[in-house]
Amino acid sequence: MTQSTAWDRETFTHLTDFREVEEVFRRGRDFVIGGSKAGSDEFVHGTLVATDGREHLARRRSLMKMISADQPWGAEGTLLDEVFARNLRRVVDITEAHDNNTHFDLIDLGRRVIWRVTAAFVGLDDIDDPAQVERFQELVEPVLEGLTLEYQPQERHAEIIESARRSRATIREEMFDPSLRRRQDLIRAARQDDGNTDDLPADLITSMLSQGGDEPDIEIIFREMVALLAAAVNNPVSQMAWALDDLTAWLDTHPEDRAKLGEKEFLGRAVKETMRLHRSSRPHVVRIAVKDTELETTGRKIAQGTWLSLWLQAANRDTAVFGEDADRYNPYRVPSDPKVQPFGVGLGGGPHVCLGRPLLLWDQGDEDAQGLLVKLLRFLLANGVRPDRDGVQREGGPEGGRRHSRYDVVMPLTAADSPCP
Numbered sequence: 001m002t003q004s005t006a007w008d009r010e011t012f013t014h015l016t017d018f019r020e021v022e023e024v025f026r027r028g029r030d031f032v033i034g035g036s037k038a039g040s041d042e043f044v045h046g047t048l049v050a051t052d053g054r055e056h057l058a059r060r061r062s063l064m065k066m067i068s069a070d071q072p073w074g075a076e077g078t079l080l081d082e083v084f085a086r087n088l089r090r091v092v093d094i095t096e097a098h099d100n101n102t103h104f105d106l107i108d109l110g111r112r113v114i115w116r117v118t119a120a121f122v123g124l125d126d127i128d129d130p131a132q133v134e135r136f137q138e139l140v141e142p143v144l145e146g147l148t149l150e151y152q153p154q155e156r157h158a159e160i161i162e163s164a165r166r167s168r169a170t171i172r173e174e175m176f177d178p179s180l181r182r183r184q185d186l187i188r189a190a191r192q193d194d195g196n197t198d199d200l201p202a203d204l205i206t207s208m209l210s211q212g213g214d215e216p217d218i219e220i221i222f223r224e225m226v227a228l229l230a231a232a233v234n235n236p237v238s239q240m241a242w243a244l245d246d247l248t249a250w251l252d253t254h255p256e257d258r259a260k261l262g263e264k265e266f267l268g269r270a271v272k273e274t275m276r277l278h279r280s281s282r283p284h285v286v287r288i289a290v291k292d293t294e295l296e297t298t299g300r301k302i303a304q305g306t307w308l309s310l311w312l313q314a315a316n317r318d319t320a321v322f323g324e325d326a327d328r329y330n331p332y333r334v335p336s337d338p339k340v341q342p343f344g345v346g347l348g349g350g351p352h353v354c355l356g357r358p359l360l361l362w363d364q365g366d367e368d369a370q371g372l373l374v375k376l377l378r379f380l381l382a383n384g385v386r387p388d389r390d391g392v393q394r395e396g397g398p399e400g401g402r403r404h405s406r407y408d409v410v411m412p413l414t415a416a417d418s419p420c421p
């Protein structure tokens with residue numbers, strides 16, 4: 001099958017009906033991702049977000065250990081707890097208090113926390129102090145734009161590609177290569193020792209190196225790492241701000257739920273409902289039909305080669321599945337179809353479903369084993385953090401992909417004196 005090499009938005013078929021979007025995700029053999037990243041191909045070629053079929057499945061399998069709950073960054077680990085406490089302490093130390101309250105920008109705090117944790121699970125070392133995290137952000141941001149080139153205005157493409165190439169080369173030299181060398185040494189030592197590499201860290205670089213045979217393809221490891229950074233660093237930060245925004249407004253009218261704020265089950269409902277309601281990055285994702293076909297759910301006919309644009313937030317607000325008040329927040333919402341997740345297609349679906357799901361949401365295990373989204377919300381609430389109504393909450397982005405660039409919050413200093421989760 002021949003695939004287009006550039007996006008022609010005029011020819012897209014736009015899907016907003018939940019059942020259709022879910023079906024296209026699910027039928028990953030008939031609706032593929034390959035070929036839809038033409039503009040950013042030089043950055044993503046051969047990675048999870050640009051492959052299908054066996055190659056794609058094998059890569060996902062190679063990263064299973066990285067996303068398991070018992071990793072330091074997983075639901076049973078404590079890395080997030082430590083990084084959050086450290087960063088909240090920093091906020092208290094550097095911010096001038098007023099009336100026994102600390103006022104700060106939640107987006108800045110969230111970015112420092114999430115970027116640090118993400119660096120750990122991709123396998124980048126030495127990203128610990130605030131200056132290193134800032135350097136990491138400064139270098140990665142331009143690369144992220146390059147990875148989503150198709151979504152950027154055509155007139156900026158040349159500039160974005162140029163800047164992405166430059167930053168990418170620096171990340172490789174300054175951050176990736178030293179981390180890679182350390183892991184190559186570790187693997188070599190483990191193999192010489194007793195041949196057992198099971199106890200090595202399960203970050204992306206180590207996982208792909210140790211499973212890559214005698215001559216692992218370093219360029220593909222680097223590319224996958226950068227693609228994973230793109231997938232992982234921004235969404236959790238925006239979701240955290242939306243979660244606090246949604247839940248604090250809900251509590252104003254449902255004060256009885258305050259008693260449940262420490263409960264994993266209630267907080268799980270809350271963050272899933274936020275995820276359903278707010279998509280905070282690219283508002284649509286793209287698939288290409290590999291053959292003439294018909295959608296089972298609605299009978300819509302789709303010709304081979306059709307580009308489908310799946311609008312996630314619109315699908316997640318489909319009243320047929322989520323009720324007449326689907327555009328409002330209600331943590332007790334139950335979709336009309338029991339097979340539908342409370343967060344709808346917020347994490348995609350089918351073979352390309354979000355790889356980070358077990359890190360983000362973790363319903364299994366005991367009360368302390370919590371996904372990152374639940375933990376973040378719990379830490380904020382436990383420290384008394386609430387929106388600063390006299391501050392700035394600045395929202396931007398396209399409809400269906402809106403997020404805060406700044407979200408001012410206020411925290412009582414009595415809690416901040418010991419900012420522990």
Ligand code: HEM
Nearest residue numbers: 048049231232235236239285346347348352353354355356
């Ligand atoms: C709240 C935060 C997040 C949201 C809302 C989110 C959402 C999504 C969605 C909708 C997709 C499907 C895209 C498509 O089908 O084209 C996806 C894919 C992906 N996500 Fe996430 N994501 C989040 C966080 C993360 C994190 C923390 C990771 C880190 C492991 C991650 C890794 C990935 C990867 C690697 C893919 C591509 C999977 C594949 O193509 O096989 N995401 N995510």
